[in-house]
Amino acid sequence: MRVLEVDHPLVAHKLTVLRDRNTPSPVFRQLTEELVTLLAYEATREVRTEPVEIETPVTRTVGTAFTKPTPLVVPILRAGLGMLEGMTKLVPTAEVGFLGMARNEETLEAITYAERLPADLTGRQVFVLDPMLATGGTLREAVKFLFARGASDVTCICLLAAPEGLQALQSELAEANVTIVVASIDERLNEKAYIVPGLGDAGDRLYGVAG
Numbered sequence: 001m002r003v004l005e006v007d008h009p010l011v012a013h014k015l016t017v018l019r020d021r022n023t024p025s026p027v028f029r030q031l032t033e034e035l036v037t038l039l040a041y042e043a044t045r046e047v048r049t050e051p052v053e054i055e056t057p058v059t060r061t062v063g064t065a066f067t068k069p070t071p072l073v074v075p076i077l078r079a080g081l082g083m084l085e086g087m088t089k090l091v092p093t094a095e096v097g098f099l100g101m102a103r104n105e106e107t108l109e110a111i112t113y114a115e116r117l118p119a120d121l122t123g124r125q126v127f128v129l130d131p132m133l134a135t136g137g138t139l140r141e142a143v144k145f146l147f148a149r150g151a152s153d154v155t156c157i158c159l160l161a162a163p164e165g166l167q168a169l170q171s172e173l174a175e176a177n178v179t180i181v182v183a184s185i186d187e188r189l190n191e192k193a194y195i196v197p198g199l200g201d202a203g204d205r206l207y208g209v210a211g
């Protein structure tokens with residue numbers, strides 16, 4: 001498993017506004033989308049491509065095309081849905097599958113309540129979108145599920161990660177072909193397993209308080 005913390009002033013600035021408790025949902029959604037586009041630029045460095053011959057108005061030349069099957073993008077509902085548009089803007093030909101997962105706030109166990117993915121992911125490159133990597137339980141389950149379906153490698157794009165969650169994932173997925181691309185590795189988890197300084201509950205800030 002590899003971890004890449006993206007160090008860029010544009011990322012740091014947008015993240016600062018996102019963290020601010022006074023930032024309203026519409027601005028939060030817009031900034032999330034913009035941040036994902038910046039992170040996706042780094043996260044797609046290893047996307048599989050092949051040469052393709054094309055004709056410009058001047059001559060024939062060899063360019064680059066995504067190798068088929070194209071990457072699969074998997075937002076983890078709810079909060080990951082806020083990252084989808086930013087990703088598909090950059091990789092418009094990607095297919096999209098969905099995982100609905102929620103962390104039980106008492107036991108911190110991640111449960112899967114919805115799944116809409118291709119049955120066979122053999123050889124597929126998969127990009128998972130989830131803004132928060134706290135204990136790491138949600139991403140661990142998601143990644144294991146994708147490998148069980150045959151994915152060749154999984155890249156998770158997150159806004160914030162806690163060191164505790166990264167360590168937990170590292171100890172379970174050390175040898176796995178997993179990359180975590182994150183805007184900031186924060187200080188720690190608090191007693192409720194929220195990321196500190198963090199940005200609060202990403203799903204609630206994007207979409208309002210869940211019932």
Ligand SMILES: O=P(O)(O)OC[C@H]1O[C@H](OP(=O)(O)OP(=O)(O)O)[C@H](O)[C@@H]1O
Pocket residue numbers: 076077078079080101102103104108110130131132133134135136137138139165193201202203204210
């Ligand atoms: O690393 P973990 O400790 O598992 O926590 C992280 C998870 O918690 C949040 O989702 P949540 O369960 O709040 O669902 P939501 O997106 O519907 O709000 C977040 O979007 C991650 O999926």
Ligand SMILES: O=c1cc[nH]c(=O)[nH]1
Pocket residue numbers: 079132134193194195196198199200201202203
């Ligand atoms: O800080 C946190 C931790 C888990 N889920 C969130 O949305 N935020």
Ligand SMILES: [Mg+2]
Pocket residue numbers: 079201202203204
């Ligand atoms: Mg939530």
